[in-house]
Amino acid sequence: MGKTLFDKIWDAHVVQKVEDGPTQLYIDRLYAHEVTSPQAFDTLRDKGIKVFRPEHVIAMPDHNTPSDQQETIHDPIGRNQVETLARNCAEFGIKHFCMGSKDNGIIHVVGPEKALSLPGMTIVCGDSHTSTHGAVGAIAMGIGTSEVAQVLASECILQSKPKTMRINIEGTLQPGVVAKDVALYIMAQMTTAGATGYAVEYAGSTIRNMSMEGRLTLSNLSIEMGSRAGLIAPDETTFAYLKGREYAPKGEDWDKAVAAWSQLKSDDDAVFDKEVTFRAEDIKPRITYGTNPGAGIAIDECIPTLDGMNESEQKQFLSQLEYMQFQPGQKLEGLPIDYCFLGACTNGRIEDFRAFASIVKGKKKNPNVVAWLVPGSWLVRQQIIDEGIDKVLEEAGFELRLPSCSACLAMNPDKVPAGKLSISTSNRNFVGRQGPGARTILASPLVVAASAITGVVTDPRKL
Amino acid sequence: MAHQKFNIIKSTCIPIQIDNCNTDLIIPARYLASTSRDPKFFGDAFMHDLRYNAKGEPVDEFVLNQPSFCEAPHEGCHEIIVGGQNWGSGSSREHAAWAISGYGVRVVISSSFADIHRNNLLNCFVLPVIVSEAFQQELFASIAKDSNTMVTVDLPAQTVTNESTGHSEKFDINGYKKYCLMNGYDDIDYLLSQTDKIEAFENK
Numbered sequence: 140m141g142k143t144l145f146d147k148i149w150d151a152h153v154v155q156k157v158e159d160g161p162t163q164l165y166i167d168r169l170y171a172h173e174v175t176s177p178q179a180f181d182t183l184r185d186k187g188i189k190v191f192r193p194e195h196v197i198a199m200p201d202h203n204t205p206s207d208q209q210e211t212i213h214d215p216i217g218r219n220q221v222e223t224l225a226r227n228c229a230e231f232g233i234k235h236f237c238m239g240s241k242d243n244g245i246i247h248v249v250g251p252e253k254a255l256s257l258p259g260m261t262i263v264c265g266d267s268h269t270s271t272h273g274a275v276g277a278i279a280m281g282i283g284t285s286e287v288a289q290v291l292a293s294e295c296i297l298q299s300k301p302k303t304m305r306i307n308i309e310g311t312l313q314p315g316v317v318a319k320d321v322a323l324y325i326m327a328q329m330t331t332a333g334a335t336g337y338a339v340e341y342a343g344s345t346i347r348n349m350s351m352e353g354r355l356t357l358s359n360l361s362i363e364m365g366s367r368a369g370l371i372a373p374d375e376t377t378f379a380y381l382k383g384r385e386y387a388p389k390g391e392d393w394d395k396a397v398a399a400w401s402q403l404k405s406d407d408d409a410v411f412d413k414e415v416t417f418r419a420e421d422i423k424p425r426i427t428y429g430t431n432p433g434a435g436i437a438i439d440e441c442i443p444t445l446d447g448m449n450e451s452e453q454k455q456f457l458s459q460l461e462y463m464q465f466q467p468g469q470k471l472e473g474l475p476i477d478y479c480f481l482g483a484c485t486n487g488r489i490e491d492f493r494a495f496a497s498i499v500k501g502k503k504k505n506p507n508v509v510a511w512l513v514p515g516s517w518l519v520r521q522q523i524i525d526e527g528i529d530k531v532l533e534e535a536g537f538e539l540r541l542p543s544c545s546a547c548l549a550m551n552p553d554k555v556p557a558g559k560l561s562i563s564t565s566n567r568n569f570v571g572r573q574g575p576g577a578r579t580i581l582a583s584p585l586v587v588a589a590s591a592i593t594g595v596v597t598d599p600r601k602l
Numbered sequence: 603m604a605h606q607k608f609n610i611i612k613s614t615c616i617p618i619q620i621d622n623c624n625t626d627l628i629i630p631a632r633y634l635a636s637t638s639r640d641p642k643f644f645g646d647a648f649m650h651d652l653r654y655n656a657k658g659e660p661v662d663e664f665v666l667n668q669p670s671f672c673e674a675p676h677e678g679c680h681e682i683i684v685g686g687q688n689w690g691s692g693s694s695r696e697h698a699a700w701a702i703s704g705y706g707v708r709v710v711i712s713s714s715f716a717d718i719h720r721n722n723l724l725n726c727f728v729l730p731v732i733v734s735e736a737f738q739q740e741l742f743a744s745i746a747k748d749s750n751t752m753v754t755v756d757l758p759a760q761t762v763t764n765e766s767t768g769h770s771e772k773f774d775i776n777g778y779k780k781y782c783l784m785n786g787y788d789d790i791d792y793l794l795s796q797t798d799k800i801e802a803f804e805n806k
């Protein structure tokens with residue numbers, strides 16, 4: 140029987156199978172950010188041990204970094220966390236992309252764009268959206284802080300092997316429909332726990348035709364259906380994206396690497412524990428209405444009604460709507476919004492800014508809307524400026540901010556006030572995610588752009 | 603950190619009947635800026651935004667503030683959470699497991715857990731117990747009827763028992779993890795003992 144892509148990479152990294160226990164898996168790349176690493180470094184200090192393979196570790200702050208200026212962090216607690224990361228990196232000899240440097244950005248944007256994440260690797264980070272890096276054809280998984288300490292100490296983690304699932308998407312996406320819509324659509328079909336216990340591989344003609352940025356968006360959202368990882372087999376698109384980037388192999392090494400990476404695909408006779416197929420034609424621009432990313436609809440649909448739900452489903456559904464201040468059966472298209480957020484590791488890449496600019500070009504931002512446009516990295520920001528996108532945004536009344544996780548989670552100054560409605564390209568619409576009491580609608584950069592112009596939830600195809 | 607060894611826990615429970623209870627709910631992001639592992643700090647932040655309103659006043663309706671469930675966990679009392687399905691989804695923050703353990707809880711029972719959170723609980727010596735949906739619902743019903751319902755979680759035998767009905771279920775845990783929990787051993791100590799194998803792998 141053939142092997143899946145996941146099996147191939149997993150098997151190549153097994154140090155041993157612990158008797159009646161998990162697998163000891165070798166890790167090629169550990170990313171560390173300021174929030175989930177301090178206690179892991181403490182563990183090493185407590186035990187008096189060094190980092191086992193410091194050259195495998197890359198660290199950068201992203202959650203606490205402000206997006207308006209990066210001279211300093213005014214909040215002393217956030218500042219302490221960022222400074223602690225810098226100190227730990229110096230003490231343990233780890234490469235650190237400090238706040239404000241041209242190398243800095245959100246880990247899940249920086250890793251692929253610097254070719255620090257490569258096909259065939261095992262990649263971990265104390266962050267659930269590590270799944271993003273799976274788009275280059277790697278096993279990339281979020282882990283907890285205890286596991287960060289384990290990887291620092293031994294370059295290994297202990298994990299049970301997940302089951303495998305292939306999600307096929309076939310056909311051509313309609314105009315106005317992008318990777319984010321695909322992800323939100325799949326999630327609504329699969330539910331937020333639909334892939335728990337599985338590692339997912341995305342395949343099919345829609346994926347083959349998708350840009351690298353789009354694939355990264357799709358893999359990013361894998362965790363929102365509970366998946367341990369979200370892989371995409373590397374192909375010409377992957378190689379073209381990685382070639383020439385800062386840490387990509389060069390010259391002869393590159394050719395050898397591409398030859399090896401070309402083998403990284405599921406064999407024709409590989410059997411997955413589960414396989415599902417979706418049609419690209421069925422997908423429209425999407426929005427969410429509830430407080431989990433799976434609670435979504437096509438933008439021209441109404442919120443579901445209570446019909447066909449059992450008592451406990453009704454209860455959960457109504458409590459989500461109560462928080463969002465929505466009604467069953469309500470149409471959201473045309474609803475006034477207060478905040479717009481373009482950015483996060485989901486949609487903070489150059490293609491997302493191009494898409495946003497394509498909608499707002501020659502128009503004006505609605506004066507009632509506060510808009511945060513936050514590149515995922517300094518490299519993305521530079522690209523935006525090089526391509527003149529910043530001018531387009533400026534003319535439309537938008538301001539380009541500095542790289543940060545920003546309004547994706549309420550840890551830095553970019554918080555949506557209680558009760559305000561935000562339409563956001565981030566990945567989580569959880570209760571309080573963008574600030575205590577903040578209400579979040581998740582959508583693509585196109586939908587967010589269109590809504591920023593009109594001031595109401597807007598279908599970009601109709602603008 | 604020294605870990606409390608695990609054996610048999612018999613305790614009353616806290617019912618948190620929220621499906622897809624994500625780790626942002628278990629501990630909001632603003633508590634993540636701490637660089638410590640102070641159990642009290644994280645225990646106080648446990649489910650903070652459901653426990654307290656914007657003014658910092660307790661929300662009376664929330665289970666942790668109700669007279670029958672507000673007593674802080676101690677031996678035999680509230681050491682077990684019975685949670686809704688897909689417990690601990692979302693962010694990988696281990697802080698959620700620290701909050702649960704810092705609050706004093708030693709077992710979380712649910713019909714399903716998010717993978718990363720489940721690992722985090724185990725690494726924090728909180729036992730995640732997966733039961734059938736029917737058993738989970740029965741527990742909720744028993745606790746609703748009598749908040750003093752006792753539940754026994756027997757790790758050596760891998761059984762969980764609702765003492766009010768006598769119903770019992772087996773639960774899964776691999777032999778390695780069971781040994782770790784019963785003896786207070788960490789994964790990191792195990793991995794550090796395997797350096798020769800790791801180096802052999804690297805030289806392959």
Ligand code: SF4
Nearest residue numbers: 268483484544547548
């Ligand atoms: S952008 Fe949001 S989801 Fe991504 S790493 Fe930052 S906080 Fe996490």
